Amino acid sequence: MLHSFDIFAKGHHHSFKVLKQNQHLIIDYYIKDVDAKSYKKDIFQNFADQIKLIRSEDVISNGDGQDQYENLKEDSLILGKKGKVINQEELHFQSRFKLDNPEKFTVNDYSLMVPFGIFGMNDSIKMKPVKVDLPNQ
Numbered sequence: 106m107l108h109s110f111d112i113f114a115k116g117h118h119h120s121f122k123v124l125k126q127n128q129h130l131i132i133d134y135y136i137k138d139v140d141a142k143s144y145k146k147d148i149f150q151n152f153a154d155q156i157k158l159i160r161s162e163d164v165i166s167n168g169d170g171q172d173q174y175e176n177l178k179e180d181s182l183i184l185g186k187k188g189k190v191i192n193q194e195e196l197h198f199q200s201r202f203k204l205d206n207p208e209k210f211t212v213n214d215y216s217l218m219v220p221f222g223i224f225g226m227n228d229s230i231k232m233k234p235v236k237v238d239l240p241n242q
Contacts, residue, residue: 121217128207132156132185132217136196148223149196153188155220156200164216183215 121134136149163181183202191197204210 123212125207125210125212128204130158130183130202130204130210130212132200132202133191134198134200136198139196141194141196146193149193149198150188150190152220152223153190153198153200154185155218155223156185156188157218158183158185158202158215159218161214161216182218 120137121132124131124133136152141149159177160181163178165176183204185200185202189199189201191199
């Protein structure tokens with residue numbers, strides 16, 4: 106194992122382990138403090154699929170995710186394979202990244218782009234009823 110860390114964001118807790126195996130970097134993680142029943146399973150799969158590695162020097166620290174994507178250099182990102190569900194009940198997942206030059210890859214030169222907003226986009230919003238009066242014809 107290269108690294109292990111926890112991230113707390115928007116009321117959600119995530120535990121990550123970073124492993125390097127041959128030509129792959131593997132991010133193994135649990136999503137914690139989330140009521141799994143309040144989200145569809147595809148939300149978790151989408152989260153796992155959207156985790157990316159980005160060269161740390163290219164991170165825009167004060168920008169939002171959209172700023173980051175619009176200003177990426179061609180070689181800034183390492184895209185992962187489809188996220189893998191290890192245990193759906195425990196919300197245990199893996200994201201794998203194929204490394205072109207594993208012997209030259211230094212994990213400390215990269216950051217994780219984690220799509221925490223996926224969970225916030227699905228919160229329901231209560232709105233007042235709307236009434237539309239149509240004229241009689």
